[in-house]
Amino acid sequence: GAGVSQSPSNKVTEKGKDVELRCDPISGHTALYWYRQSLGQGLEFLIYFQGNSAPDKSGLPSDRFSAERTGGSVSTLTIQRTQQEDSAVYLCASSLMVGGTEAFFGQGTRLTVV
Amino acid sequence: AQKVTQAQTEISVVEKEDVTLDCVYETRDTTYYLFWYKQPPSGELVFLIRRNSFDEQNEISGRYSWNFQKSTSSFNFTITASQVVDSAVYFCALSSHPRQGAQKLVFGQGTRLTINP
Numbered sequence: 635g636a637g638v639s640q641s642p643s644n645k646v647t648e649k650g651k652d653v654e655l656r657c658d659p660i661s662g663h664t665a666l667y668w669y670r671q672s673l674g675q676g677l678e679f680l681i682y683f684q685g686n687s688a689p690d691k692s693g694l695p696s697d698r699f700s701a702e703r704t705g706g707s708v709s710t711l712t713i714q715r716t717q718q719e720d721s722a723v724y725l726c727a728s729s730l731m732v733g734g735t736e737a738f739f740g741q742g743t744r745l746t747v748v
Numbered sequence: 749a750q751k752v753t754q755a756q757t758e759i760s761v762v763e764k765e766d767v768t769l770d771c772v773y774e775t776r777d778t779t780y781y782l783f784w785y786k787q788p789p790s791g792e793l794v795f796l797i798r799r800n801s802f803d804e805q806n807e808i809s810g811r812y813s814w815n816f817q818k819s820t821s822s823f824n825f826t827i828t829a830s831q832v833v834d835s836a837v838y839f840c841a842l843s844s845h846p847r848q849g850a851q852k853l854v855f856g857q858g859t860r861l862t863i864n865p
Contacts, residue, residue, distance in 0.1 A: 677855035739793035
């Protein structure tokens with residue numbers, strides 16, 4: 635597609651359940667980022683992937699969060715044993731290369747943990 | 749540590765007024781990048797501008813202009829003759845140079861701009 639695609643657009647889950655959020659980056663973009671946007675914390679970096687390099691996981695808030703990127707393209711962010719504080723909009727972005735080039739963002743997945 | 753401060757939480761103006769959104773940043777890096785993004789109600793972050801730390805020239809793009817001043821660590825954004833379609837949340841962001849580590853954007857808290865007809 636022309637832009638970064640995220641699915642689902644909305645997800646409501648019960649506390650304690652696992653969820654998977656998907657991101658399809660722009661074709662040819664080697665860098666992929668996950669961010670979280672919540673009322674209390676604003677926009678926070680979670681993780682990024684660059685080509686075949688080891689991902690930078692320094693922003694993941696706990697070991698319940700993990701992400702993978704298969705074949706250098708699609709990425710899945712997994713949250714295990716969800717908690718209410720995980721409720722947020724999860725944004726994915728991709729860019730041509732790591733560095734100063736602009737990142738293009740998807741519309742996000744709104745996660746609500748009840 | 750890197751930090752971006754957008755002191756204005758909300759701004760409301762009448763259409764056709766000029767409005768300036770403030771952004772102040774902190775970084776120990778000598779080379780870095782500054783960005784502005786727009787987030788309309790649809791939720792998608794829209795890239796507006798990137799500026800590297802070596803380029804202090806101000807930039808104008810239509811009704812938008814940016815004033816980068818390293819001496820005050822500021823990267824302010826001005827909309828001239830504002831329009832209702834400019835209503836959105838605007839984020840200023842900072843990232844470090846590739847050699848100095850991971851490329852992650854540090855965002856300000858955002859400024860909600862409302863343009864009233």
